[in-house]
Amino acid sequence: MxxxxxxxxxxxxxxxxxxxxxxxxxxxxxxxxGELPLEVEDLEDEVAGLSSRNEKLKQDLEHIEEQIKAKKIAIDDYQASIKKYTKQQDSVRNNREFNSLTKEVEFQELEIQLAEKQIKEMKASMEHKKQVIAESKERLEAKSNHLKHKKAELSDIMSETQKEEAFLSEKSAEYEVLIxxxxxxxxxxxxxxxxxxxxxxxxxxxxxxxxxxxxxxxxxxxxxxxxxxxxxxxxxxxxxxxxxxxxxxxxxxxxxxxx
Incomplete structure (x- = not known):
């Protein structure tokens, strides 16, 4: 026209x-x-945010597990040191050397107590994070399913209306030229x-x-x-x-x- x-x-x-x-x-x-495209976009952002949060929580969990392993290895080292110092006490030449080795043994025992306390705290933190991960995973699944439904709904509407809208937009431009x-x-x-x-x-x-x-x-x-x-x-x-x-x-x- x-x-x-x-x-x-x-x-x-x-x-x-x-x-x-x-x-x-x-x-x-x-x-x-209506607001469906924006709703889908918001849901996509929310799902991406939850996925990112879950990954961060899993990484935190792995990091704590590594820390616990390191603490257990340290405890083994402390116990080995206690055995070594205790054995050395059998061949000391004076009280000063004996007392010095006794202090080393006590220090290693304190280190073991501290490590065991830290392991206990980290295990408690792990349990809490596992619970948060389970809840977050459940929420992520619900949001992902909702997003899937909304995307399908939007896809159906778009397939029904996209051609008509494009055709009418072209006609609108043609009539604008007349005016x-x-x-x-x-x-x-x-x-x-x-x-x-x-x-x-x-x-x-x-x-x-x-x-x-x-x-x-x-x-x-x-x-x-x-x-x-x-x-x-x-x-x-x-x-x-x-x-x-x-x-x-x-x-x-x-x-x-x-x-």
Whole structure:
């Protein structure tokens, strides 16, 4: 669809309303997805965080196990030293040497007591970490399953709507080319400022669609005349008559029915 000639007012109104119908359909498709892509992204971050935490806990556990092994080896060394010093006491030449060896034995015994206390504390820490790992693993499995379900849900929605959205986005761009820049900029500004994205609305029961403010009869006649672009003074939206709206809706329904 190319902009080969200057459109008259009625053609501009039709092009604007068609663009509105297409953009509204795109909005509806995106609303179906809703917050699902963000929800999937958040779940992916959470699963990655839990996985990383679990790996860190497992590494901590391995480190504690290594420390316990080192302490047990140290205890064996202390016990070997005690045997050595005790044996040396049998061949000492004086009390000073005997007392010195006795102090060495006592020191090694204290080292053994300290190492055994540290092993006990590390084993308690290991048990706590094992419990935390089990709980974290359970939570990770639950979150992973939830993520799998949400990804499948998003994949189904995307496969159903992706082609339609791409097609409609292309059509929206084609209709934008038909509309002069000043009018298109106004359309986009209005559309961006209203919650439902409706920048062009029809007259329904004497009022603009979605509004409770009645349009004066003379203004309704002007709108039906399609001789100039008229803005609703209350909502700020561009107004079209109901007949034009119905004709364009019927035309666009044929376009949408392709999907």
């Amino acid at each position: 190319a902009n080969t000639k200057e459109l008259n007012v009625e053609e501009k109104l039709r092009a604007l309303y068609d663009l509105q119908l297409i953009d509204t359909r795109i909005d509806e498709i995106r609303n179906v997805r 002069e820049q000043r009018l298109l900029a106004a359309y986009k500004r209005i559309r961006g400022s209203v919650r439902n994205g409706l920048a062009v609305v029809s007259i329904e029961r004497g009022a603009s669609a979605g509004s409770f403010f009645t349009i004066p009869p003379q203004t309704q006649v002007e709108i039906a005349g399609r001789k100039r672009i008229i803005i609703d003074e209350h909502s700020g939206r561009i107004l079209v008559d109901s007949s034009l709206a119905e004709e364009e809706k019927e035309k666009m329904e044929k376009l949408f029915s392709k999907f």
